[in-house]
Amino acid sequence: MTRLVELEGTGPCKLDTSDIDDEKGDVAVCRCGLSESFPFCDGSHRRTDGESDDETYVYEEGRREVLERVVTSDELDEE
Ligand code: FES
Numbered sequence: 748m749t750r751l752v753e754l755e756g757t758g759p760c761k762l763d764t765s766d767i768d769d770e771k772g773d774v775a776v777c778r779c780g781l782s783e784s785f786p787f788c789d790g791s792h793r794r795t796d797g798e799s800d801d802e803t804y805v806y807e808e809g810r811r812e813v814l815e816r817v818v819t820s821d822e823l824d825e826e
Contacts (some may be wrong), residue, residue: 748798751782760786
């Protein structure tokens with residue numbers, strides 16, 4: 748599976764000791780792209796349960812949609 752996500756960061760996030768979870772004693776970095784507190788995991792990855800390996804998904808307004816096709820600007824110019 749793949750997932751389209753929108754990220755606004757333009758540089759690295761430097762982690763330090765204040766990022767360590769007091770209860771768990773670790774730092775969890777989001778790899779799914781859905782966290783509201785990106786780059787840290789907030790549990791939003793649970794929404795990806797059931798994704799199929801051969802689909803691409805978009806998550807918007809609490810819903811999961813299967814992406815049918817990506818149209819590039821070059822393709823739009825050809826139409
Ligand atoms: S891995 Fe993305 S929210 Fe947990």
